[in-house]
Amino acid sequence: MRRPTRDTAESHRRITRRGLVVGGVQLAVLGTLLFRMRHLQVEQADEFRLLADENRINLQLLAPARGRIFDREGRVIAENVPAYRITVTREQAGDVEEVLARLSRLVTLDPGELEKARRDLRELRGDTPVTVADRVDWAAISRVAVNAPALPGVTPEVGLSRRYPLGEVYAHAIGYVGAVSARDIERLDAPEALLRLPRFQIGKLGLEAQQEELLRGSAGTRRVEVNAAGRIMRELDRQEGRPGADIQVTLDNALQAYTQARLANESAAAVMVDCDSGDIVVSASSPSYDPNLFVRGISSANYRALLEDPLRPLPNKAVQGIYPPGSTFKMVTALAALDAGLIDFNETVYCPGHREVSGRRFHCWKRGGHGNVNLHVSLRDSCDVYYYELALRAGIERISAMAERLGVGVQFDLPMTSVAKGLAPSREWKLANRDQPWVVGDSVNASIGQGFVLASPLQLAVMTARLATSRSVMPRLIKTIDGVEQPSGHGEPLGLNENHLREIRRAMFAVSNDNRGTAFRSRIAEDTLRLAGKTGTSQVRNISTGERATGVISNSNLPREQRDHALFVSYAPFDAPRYAVAVVVEHGGGGSTAAAPIARDMTLQALYRGDPPLEAYPAADRSRIRTQQEELRRLIARPDPDPSDRA
């Protein structure tokens, strides 16, 4: 049977017509596609090629290893240790909660950190690794590695972190590093991209902060080809960075640790300077704290405890603390007068126990007075009236000039935080800062290191070193940088009359070795290592006339914060000075009892390079010293309070 031709022909015509229309539409669509393709592939090709390369090539910064810090003997002060952390990547983990639950059975997870990690896992892109546990130990990392199949998306990662093996021994001088904060970045004009690396650490305090540029080194870069998931497929090229410079400081681990232990829980500071090179061998401030706490981010409770501690553990009292130097300043006054030819060292001044100056009565510490005193006796017995007389003769300008010549009131350029300038006052200074004219009473006060005079323990140690050597010894903290020896602080001659200096030294020798001297009890018994020193007691309160009449209240009867600061400066051995020491014990009472023994012990430790034989001590003290040595040895050898933390 045939289909009716009419219908077929008509339908064929219609289909042909419509087919051509459809074909035309198709052609138009093809043309559009072609045009679009040309637009993308020919006109915008370069732009897209660039984008493809940007996609594919990732420039990564390679964090340089921070320079290490060693002590003068090459022992470690600050080092870089591998720090392990555990990250979770949501995309790979699948069921994040399940993975975290499994992980928590292997590793203790800090609830706070976990909370933050959960939020990051929810909010960040799925392929971002989120840290769930930081500073985990090697054992935990191994457990995670062994259980890797059950922990999808969990990756143990290793980085470098700063560690201070001696803990609190170096908190002040060396300082610490910490994670870069937003403020650190703001502070810098052009912060390096390096600083924005997650977990990058920079120096926050002390040497670590002051020598940041040197220690940091420079970042390396590598270009890697990454896939869409960010996984590195291959390295295209690599430019190694420069690791930070290793710094060797002039400090001595053993002495520093000894001193820190010796200062125990006093609020005190001690500085020891090498008389030959100016090397700061010890710079101790007590109480101290563990800088490692700051590296990992100190808890606010711990930080508040440090802030509110009445003994103020945070400031570096050795260089930052400024104190009225008290009688340790008398050498300055004496030299100022001697240098100006205003007194002869045999000339005597009569001390009745006080001195009237322009209607005001200035007291000597000894109520009954010292009688006739010459220079030698005035230092040995620490007579105050003698120096009142010198102040009246010499005037404040000469005294201050001499103070600065000896290092008091001088800003030393040292890589530590807040190195204090101290103060050698002058008429202009008082007018500018106190808006009052200088009065002669001010000079009288200054002559015995009270009033406006302020010195840091470091300055006192430098002053003592200069007195001992006749050279302007300059303190230095950095011995070598990457093995290159730094300029020594040996110093040029002071240009003072050697006879004057010799007389001062003889008097300082008497302070420690004459049985009338104020520090006789803290002498060194070994003949070749004799100590020369000067005690100081600086008043922190005004003693009223009424109190003088009824008798000055002794320190032991005062609340702690009203007691005098105890100071002592010394150098040894007397014949060939090697170490100059300054010790300040805040509210310690008298310099002879609180500060001098510390300086003596430090000196002996330095001279003997360890515990000295008991024969070096006066016979009466030996049994007490033995006990003290044993106790200190135990303190220093104390195992890490929390070894797991340091892993």
Place this chain on the structure above:
Amino acid sequence: MSYLEYSVKSAPTGPRKILHLNWPLALLLVTVASVGFLMLYSVAGGTLSTWAEPQMKRFALGFAVMIAVALVPIWFWRNMSLLAYLISLALLLAVALVGVEGKGAQRWIDLGFMRLQPSELMKMTLVMVLAAYYDWLPVSRVSRPLWVLLPLSLILTPVAMVVRQPDLGTSILLIVGGGAMMFLAGVHWAYFATVIVLGAGAIFAVFASRGTDWQLLENYQYRRIDTFLNPDTDPLGAGYHITQSKIALGSGGWTGRGFMQGTQSRLNFLPEKHTDFIFVTLAEEFGFVGAVSLLALYALIILFCVATALNNRDRFSSLLTLGVAVTFFLFFAVNMAMVMGLMPVVGVPLPLVSYGGSAMLVLMLGFGLVQSAHVHKPR
């Protein structure tokens, strides 16, 4: 439908039919499929076994299906059309009930040896049933409202089911493909004009409904539309795929980055690089020249189909051939427009090139019908 009969006196019979196949068309199909093998080899990082080899086997199977279908007289297929359509519809229904979830949508039926996608099958059987319908319907009644309503329901019934899966790409292909069939059959212009106006209104409604209780599309579909309109707003999220796709296309330049040298696909910046986005890899590695060449191959296939359709006086045969051509065209046009950022990403594979069994088999079945119509055309 026995009242219809063809003059088959000069039609080839038996094995001689093989000689009367449209061999140039078959050769074009093999060429395009080979381009696919090459690209699958490339995106698998230079291994055959991942995608290229299974794809070759499927194409071989598809090619055999095409020959087998071609050898069966076209009137048999015409008679089978309604049945095939109903079977497809039943399978679509089955998928809604027992389908396996794949890529967030219910599309598959697991037959054991292969996973069947009934929506793919429907693309072809819809063309068949519409061709058969208009073959049966006297030309004079084609534009009468009642006779327009029937094919419309034939189209919209499967669309309704596919949209629910949800599979936007197939829905578009079914509507546009079915509409094209009605247009080719000679339905009056006014109907299409009306639909276009209504469609514009519907699009307006879709956007106006957003965020209200009667929201017409899924949120993910809205997001895709947003991303399409402005992919730069979310380059790491929703717009990531299309942005990366454009980067890959563009970085190909004139002559491409070289075989197996496309960084975008090799480093996994491209999504679905072996299926929907395989054209991007081709364009990245062979550049404008390569992309245009593939486009030209596709255009030639369409051209051959149209030519054989217009040379065929049998109404079912021409309608069917044109319908297959339109469906084929829609496949690659939508896919290319999608990867070039001219259309939302709706999930349509590149015909004969993208990795995948159902689409390949159904297309080869369609070309089998075209070949059958060619072999058995009235002479």
